[in-house]
Every structure is written in structure tokens, then in C-alpha cells.
Amino acid sequence: MPAAVPRFLGVRSFVDGIDMQAPLAVRARGISKTFADVVALDAVDLDVTEGEVHGLVGPNGAGKTTLLGLLLGLAVADSGTLQILGTRVGRALAVPDGVAGFVDGPGLYPTLTARQNLSALTRLRGQGVAAREVTGALEQVGLGAVADDALRGFSLGMRQRLGLAAALLTRPRLLVLDEPANGLDPAGKNHVHGVIGALAESGTAVVMSSHRMDDLAALCTEVTLLATGRVVFTGTLSKLALESGEVDHKVVTTDRAAAARVAHGIRGLRVLDGEEPPRSRGQSELLVRGGLEAMDELVVRLVAAGLGVRELAPVVSPLESAFLALTGSSAGTSAPDDSEESR
Amino acid sequence: MTATALAAAPQPASDPAAPPRSAPLYETYRFELLKILSLWRIRLLLLACLLGPGVLVAVMGNQSSLPADTVFGRWMGATGWAGSLVVLDAACSYGLPLLTSLVAGDVFAAEDRTGTWRHLVMAVRSPRRIFVAKALASTTVIFLTVLLLAVSSAVGGLAGIGNHPLVGLDGSVIEPAQATRSVLLAWLSVLAPTAAFAALGLLGSVVLGRSPMGLLVPALVASVMALAQLLPLPVAVRLALPTQGLVAWRGLFTDPPQTGPALLGLGVSLLWAATATVTAYRLFLRRDFTDLSYDGSGRRALAAAAPLCGILAVSCLLVGVATPAKGTGIDRPKLEASVATSFAHLYRLQTAELHRTDVTESQLAATAACDKGGNRVEDGGPGADWRCVVSWHLPGASAVGTAIYQLDVTADGRYVADGDGPKEVNGSFTVRTPRGDAPNPLWQIDGLVDLLDPTPKG
Numbered sequence: 001m002p003a004a005v006p007r008f009l010g011v012r013s014f015v016d017g018i019d020m021q022a023p024l025a026v027r028a029r030g031i032s033k034t035f036a037d038v039v040a041l042d043a044v045d046l047d048v049t050e051g052e053v054h055g056l057v058g059p060n061g062a063g064k065t066t067l068l069g070l071l072l073g074l075a076v077a078d079s080g081t082l083q084i085l086g087t088r089v090g091r092a093l094a095v096p097d098g099v100a101g102f103v104d105g106p107g108l109y110p111t112l113t114a115r116q117n118l119s120a121l122t123r124l125r126g127q128g129v130a131a132r133e134v135t136g137a138l139e140q141v142g143l144g145a146v147a148d149d150a151l152r153g154f155s156l157g158m159r160q161r162l163g164l165a166a167a168l169l170t171r172p173r174l175l176v177l178d179e180p181a182n183g184l185d186p187a188g189k190n191h192v193h194g195v196i197g198a199l200a201e202s203g204t205a206v207v208m209s210s211h212r213m214d215d216l217a218a219l220c221t222e223v224t225l226l227a228t229g230r231v232v233f234t235g236t237l238s239k240l241a242l243e244s245g246e247v248d249h250k251v252v253t254t255d256r257a258a259a260a261r262v263a264h265g266i267r268g269l270r271v272l273d274g275e276e277p278p279r280s281r282g283q284s285e286l287l288v289r290g291g292l293e294a295m296d297e298l299v300v301r302l303v304a305a306g307l308g309v310r311e312l313a314p315v316v317s318p319l320e321s322a323f324l325a326l327t328g329s330s331a332g333t334s335a336p337d338d339s340e341e342s343r
Numbered sequence: 344m345t346a347t348a349l350a351a352a353p354q355p356a357s358d359p360a361a362p363p364r365s366a367p368l369y370e371t372y373r374f375e376l377l378k379i380l381s382l383w384r385i386r387l388l389l390l391a392c393l394l395g396p397g398v399l400v401a402v403m404g405n406q407s408s409l410p411a412d413t414v415f416g417r418w419m420g421a422t423g424w425a426g427s428l429v430v431l432d433a434a435c436s437y438g439l440p441l442l443t444s445l446v447a448g449d450v451f452a453a454e455d456r457t458g459t460w461r462h463l464v465m466a467v468r469s470p471r472r473i474f475v476a477k478a479l480a481s482t483t484v485i486f487l488t489v490l491l492l493a494v495s496s497a498v499g500g501l502a503g504i505g506n507h508p509l510v511g512l513d514g515s516v517i518e519p520a521q522a523t524r525s526v527l528l529a530w531l532s533v534l535a536p537t538a539a540f541a542a543l544g545l546l547g548s549v550v551l552g553r554s555p556m557g558l559l560v561p562a563l564v565a566s567v568m569a570l571a572q573l574l575p576l577p578v579a580v581r582l583a584l585p586t587q588g589l590v591a592w593r594g595l596f597t598d599p600p601q602t603g604p605a606l607l608g609l610g611v612s613l614l615w616a617a618t619a620t621v622t623a624y625r626l627f628l629r630r631d632f633t634d635l636s637y638d639g640s641g642r643r644a645l646a647a648a649a650p651l652c653g654i655l656a657v658s659c660l661l662v663g664v665a666t667p668a669k670g671t672g673i674d675r676p677k678l679e680a681s682v683a684t685s686f687a688h689l690y691r692l693q694t695a696e697l698h699r700t701d702v703t704e705s706q707l708a709a710t711a712a713c714d715k716g717g718n719r720v721e722d723g724g725p726g727a728d729w730r731c732v733v734s735w736h737l738p739g740a741s742a743v744g745t746a747i748y749q750l751d752v753t754a755d756g757r758y759v760a761d762g763d764g765p766k767e768v769n770g771s772f773t774v775r776t777p778r779g780d781a782p783n784p785l786w787q788i789d790g791l792v793d794l795l796d797p798t799p800k801g
Contacts, residue, residue: 035631069461072461072465073464073465073468074461074464074465075631097364100465101465102461102462102465103461104458104461105458106462107457107458107459107460107461107462107463108459108462109378109381109457109459110457111378111381111382112377112378112381116377116381120374120377121466123366123370123373123374124366124367124370124371124374124466124467125366125466126364126366126367126370150381
């Protein structure tokens with residue numbers, strides 16, 4: 001008689017403040033998916049523990065949407081194994097109960113009202129949610145006043161919030177979200193962050209993609225960075241920041257020319273501007289590139305030279321720098337964006 | 344309820360080893376029905392089907408000028424049942440295929456347009472159930488429109504004209520009770536070909552996705568088949584098309600009823616419906632729902648066309664082997680028998696209108712001698728160049744009465760015989776009765792040749 005299969009396969013250790021012994025909501029090993037001659041995912045591994053908010057990030061065509069689609073049961077991997085909430089996902093286009101979310105927008109029906117959309121969804125899930133729960137969910141996401149309006153008049157942000165309400169009504173144990181803050185104003189974004197955080201605290205695993213590093217930094221405990229279908233990084237945000245390597249910094253001093261001379265003398269530091277800064281920047285700004293140690297040295301020397309240091313700041317955040325470094329992208333051309341193709 | 348409360352609400356217990364549960368089929372069907380009925384164009388369509396035919400039949404039946412060129416049109420002023428059959432004939436000509444285009448032709452494509460495939464697949468978790476629910480929901484709405492057409496036209500006719508006897512397509516008088524049954528059966532008989540066109544609509548919607556061509560598939564196919572029906576095709580090919588089911592109901596209004604074409608039309612329509620549905624189902628299950636930009640248009644057209652061509656060939660073969668009729672199914676002996684029978688029935692009707700002594704069909708012993716296009720043309724097939732001379736006997740009179748008719752015979756077996764004299768029999772569209780002028784039943788005769796009936800011997 002074969003040994004009983006463990007309910008969840010929590011096998012990792014306690015790393016960077018994350019309880020790696022917690023049960024795994026998602027366990028993917030060697031997942032590959034090909035569309036015609038395009039490799040969307042290539043031997044991808046992914047672990048997401050319960051109560052964790054896991055970010056997926058990558059440039060266009062990296063395979064984020066495909067991976068989210070696999071988690072939502074929209075596609076079947078060509079090879080590899082995928083376990084969701086302890087259940088191995090086979091060839092059928094379906095995932096276990098307790099999985100909710102959306103990719104490429106919440107995909108609700110424009111001819112139906114907000115209430116009809118949510119009620120139908122709960123009935124399809126066989127949940128028998130009471131009408132007052134639907135009303136409560138709509139009010140919670142700020143859509144109570146338009147509950148009986150057809151969706152065709154809703155803005156993108158309103159649809160996003162309705163999509164989140166739909167996911168919440170299913171009481172998910174794994175929530176998969178594609179750009180959940182897309183189209184939301186700052187207040188709406190904060191609200192969505194609060195909801196996601198509350199879900200994670202209650203034990204729900206959240207996998208979300210976002211092109212906004214500030215969203216990821218605010219919510220995620222771990223991120224996975226994809227490029228051309230492969231995982232190029234997975235770990236905590238603090239670990240990702242260390243991958244940033246040389247970062248471009250803006251230095252504002254009392255004497256730009258003197259500061260440039262000081263910077264030229266520091267090993268591992270490059271001055272990116274010529275004699276004159278571009279018109280788009282202030283006349284006292286200097287753009288340099290180097291690691292954190294070189295930046296420390298620069299500050300010390302500028303102060304020693306009697307120059308006032310008014311500002312020293314990275315041009316892009318360390319997370320974005322890490323993204324650019326790991327994906328081989330340049331800052332001007334390929335920050336992760338919100339218009340990713342469906343693959 | 345707060346977000347935290349929602350998030351922390353009791354979670355349904357699930358067994359990790361249990362297979363994922365799909366949404367109940369009834370709920371999926373109900374959801375699909377809700378989506379279809381939420382479309383304004385469908386609501387307007389249902390409203391038009393509810394009110395339009397009834398008003399039309401009631402108004403037209405009371406006009407002095409009736410649509411005599413349509414089947415039963417000339418009897419719209421005589422009985423309310425004729426109006427319902429005029430509406431049925433119009434629906435079968437172009438209404439039902441167009442209706443299936445609007446409903447079934449869009450049921451899959453709508454998800455492509457609104458980008459909701461992923462949402463639906465996630466919620467239902469079974470593409471099979473999605474397909475079944477969509478097929479059932481669209482068929483429900485289509486059948487609902489047919490029901491509304493039938494009820495509206497019948498109510499309008501009965502309210503506007505009355506529940507009177509109906510003159511059949513062989514001139515026989517059908518009493519109101521029998522007319523009720525026959526009209527109901529006629530409407531029911533078109534459900535099968537309507538289902539066939541609905542299945543073609545599903546197939547078009549699955550194959551062509553967002554393309555407007557997908558929406559038009561049933562209407563285009565019906566138009567092509569209707570054009571084919573105008574041609575003098577072999578009867579085996581004609582009867583192998585689902586459009587046959589849309590005209591076969593006419594045979595229910597003869598005595599005895601021509602049930603052969605009706606049953607064959609039913610079988611052929613169901614075969615087409617099943618083949619198109621299974622093809623659409625198989626193509627739908629192959630679909631990749633992660634790629635929103637790919638709706639499958641174009642690439643699957645060949646995969647869809649092959650089974651339909653196959654079913655056409657098989658249907659032709661089966662009909663050719665299983666039925667006795669050959670060629671066009673229209674020949675001189677059948678036409679002569681049909682015209683003579685109709686004339687005898689209508690002569691009795693004219694006799695009653697004129698308050699003359701009643702005679703029976705056997706006493707009249709009407710015969711017809713028909714010729715098509717003179718000596719140089721073979722006496723068979725459709726055409727407007729048929730000419731028949733009808734002869735009959737009157738009890739107690741030695742002379743034989745004769746009347747001439749010019750016939751326009753269409754390829755589906757229907758004909759209109761236009762009286763060409765003598766004037767007192769069939770040369771005028773009215774007859775003078777003691778109560779004034781009344782329509783002359785012998786002026787023009789609507790008739791129907793049974794394409795499947797073997798040629799009478801002798």
C-alpha cells in the first residue's frame with residue numbers, strides 16, 4: 001500500500017523573516033508551456049506559502065500571464081508538475097476550490113449589472129451566498145450606489161474593484177491577481193492594498209503581477225522575476241535590491257564642476273554627464289553610476305572637498321535597477337509595463 | 344461587512360484529493376440565458392415576435408387585397424389559421440435563419456468581444472459545460488421566438504378573422520379543430536430545421552470568433568440553400584438539405600397528408616444539427632483560453648467545413664437509396680393527379696358558395712391532362728410553362744366540362760394554377776353569389792406535388 005500523500009508539501013526553512021515551513025499553496029516544478037514555436041514558460045519553479053503575497057514581475061512576453069493562467073486553471077502546462085492547495089493539477093482545465101482571481105482584467109459582463117455579475121458568479125461556484133453578502137461586498141469596494149447599474153458604464157478602476165469583490169466573495173485560499181491596482185486612483189489603490197493585506201493576514205496566499213515596483217514593495221513578501229519564460233530571480237525584496245549592482249544616482253551639490261572632478265577620482269564610479277548637463281536637468285545636477293560603496297566614498301570626498309551635498313538619490317529605485325539588471329533591459333526602453341501581451 | 348470580515352469569513356472545507364468541482368449545469372445554463380436576455384437586440388427581437396405577427400395577420404386579413412402569391416395568403420380573409428401559416432411561411436423563407444444568426448451566431452463570439460472567456464472558464468471550470476449551457480440557452484431563446492411567432496400569429500388571426508375552416512393545398516376543407524392540430528404540428532415541425540441552423544450558428548460562432556462572418560453563417564447558409572432549392576436539383580440532393588424541413592410542413596395540409604417529406608425533413612435536420620453541434624463542440628474544446636488575441640478565426644474553418652460536406656454527401660446517398668422518387672420528383676402523372684384532385688375539391692367549394700346542389704368528388708370524376716412547353720420539352724420538372732386541361736362530369740349531364748390552367752411549378756413541388764377559362768368556371772377572380780361577389784376558389788389553385796410519391800401507374 002503506498003504511503004499517504006502529505007496534505008501540503010512545506011519543505012523549506014525559515015528565511016528572511018518568512019516562515020518557509022508554512023504549507024505551500026502553490027508548488028510548481030519545471031513548468032513549461034509552448035504556444036506554437038514560442039516558449040512562454042521554460043522550466044519554471046514557483047513556491048508560494050499560505051499567507052504570503054508573492055509578486056510576479058518581468059518585461060513584456062516574460063510569461064507572467066501564462067503562469068497566472070496556469071494557476072487559475074485557464075491552461076495546462078506541457079510539462080512539469082503543479083500543485084495548488086495540495087492538489088495536483090492534471091490535464092483538465094480546472095483548479096481546486098478556493099482559487100480565485102483574474103488575468104487581463106476581471107472579465108465581467110458589460111450588459112449585466114454589478115449585482116447580477118456577482119450573484120451569478122457565486123451561484124456558478126455553488127456557494128449559495130446570500131443577497132446581503134453580495135450587497136455587502138459591493139458596498140465594501142465602494143460600488144453600493146451603482147450595484148444595479150450595467151457594467152458598460154463603469155470605469156476601469158470600478159471594474160477592477162468589482163473584480164476584487166468577486167474574488168473575495170468566493171472566499172479564496174489562493175488569490176491570483178493581474179495588475180490589481182491598474183486604473184485605480186491613489187485612494188482606491190490604498191484600499192485594494194488594504195484588502196489584499198487583510199486576506200494575506202487571514203492565511204490566503206496571493207500571487208500578483210504588477211508593473212509598479214512601489215505596489216510590489218508595499219505588498220509582497222517575495223517576488224519572482226521572469227524573463228523570456230525563465231525565472232531569473234526569486235526571493236525577498238531585500239534580496240532583490242542587492243541584485244541591483246551599479247545604480248545611476250543624481251547628485252546635487254553647490255559646485256557641479258568640482259563635484260565632477262571629485263567623482264572622476266573615485267574607483268568604481270563613472271560620471272555619465274559631459275561638461276554640461278542636459279537641459280532637462282538642473283545646472284547643479286550630476287549623474288553618476290556606481291555601487292553603494294562608491295556612492296559612500298563620493299559623499300565622504302565631496303564633504304572633504306568642502307562641497308555642499310544637497311541631494312543624492314537613485315534615478316530609479318533599487319528594485320527597478322535590479323529588474324533592469326536581471327532582465328538585461330535598459331532604463332529608457334523596457335521597464336515592466338502594463339500592456340503586456342497575453343503571453 | 345468589511346474587507347477583513349470578507350477575507351476572514353469561514354472558508355468552505357475542501358478535500359485536497361477531491362477533483363475540482365465544475366459549476367452545476369443548471370446554473371451555467373441559467374447564467375447563459377441571463378446574458379442572452381440582457382442584450383437589447385434580443386429583447387427587441389422577442390418583443391417584435393410577440394406583437395408583430397399578431398398585428399400583421401389581423402390587419403392583413405381584413406384588407407381587400409391579400410398576398411395571394413404566398414402559401415395560404417389568398418385564404419387570409421377566410422380564416423385566422425391561414426394568417427398563422429403565412430407567418431410560418433415567411434419565417435421559414437428568411438426569418439428563422441436570420442433569427443438563429445442573431446442568437447446562436449453570437450453566443451460564443453460575444454465572449455471574444457467582451458474578453459470574458461477567462462472569467463467564464465474560471466467560474467465554470469468545465470469547457471464542456473460551458474458549451475452545453477451555451478447551446479441549450481441559445482436554443483431555448485430561439486425556440487422561444489418560434490413559440491411567440493406561432494402564438495402571436497394564431498391569436499391575431501383568430502381574433503381578427505375568426506376560427507373558420509381552412510382550405511388545404513389540395514383544395515380540401517379542413518375543419519377548425521383539425522386545422523388547429525395541423526397548424527400546431529406545422530409550427531412544431533420547423534423546430535428541427537431551426538435547430539439545425541442554430542447548430543450551424545454555434546459552429547460559425549466557434550470557428551470564426553470575432554469575425555462578423557460568424558454571426559452571418561446561418562443566414563448565409565440558408566440563402567445558399569434557398570438558391571439551390573430554386574434549381575432543378577435531383578430530389579435526393581434537395582431533400583438532403585435542412586431547408587427541406589422548412590417547406591415540408593406544407594404537406595400536412597393535404598388529404599391524405601404528405602408525411603414522407605416531413606419525416607425525411609425531420610431526420611435530415613436532426614442529422615445536420617447533430618453533426619454541426621458535435622463539430623463545434625470538438626473545435627471548442629481545443630481552444631486555448633489564455634490567449635485573448637487568438638479567437639480561432641480562419642484556422643478552424645477547414646476543420647468545420649469537412650464534416651458538413653461529409654454529412655451532405657451521406658444525406659444525399661441515404662435519401663437517394665431510401666426513397667423511391669427519382670430525378671426532380673415532379674412529373675406529368677403526379678401533376679395531373681394533383682391538379683385534378685384540387686380542382687374537384689375546389690369545385691365543391693364553388694358549388695357551395697353558389698348554393699348549387701352539392702356533388703361529390705367521385706361524381707365529378709375530374710381528370711387533368713398536362714403538358715410542359717409543347718412537344719419539344721419533356722413533361723417533367725419545375726417550370727412556368729406547364730398547361731393543364733381539367734375535365735369533369737356533372738351528375739345527370741352528358742356533356743363533359745373542361746377548364747384550362749397555366750401552371751407555375753416550383754422545384755419544391757408547390758404550384759400555382761392560374762385559371763385560363765372558361766370565364767364562368769375559372770376566368771374571373773370572383774363569382775356572383777346570392778349575397779354578392781365572393782372570391783372564386785377555382786380562379787387560382789395552390790397545390791403541392793409530393794416529391795417522394797412514386798409516379799402513379801396507369
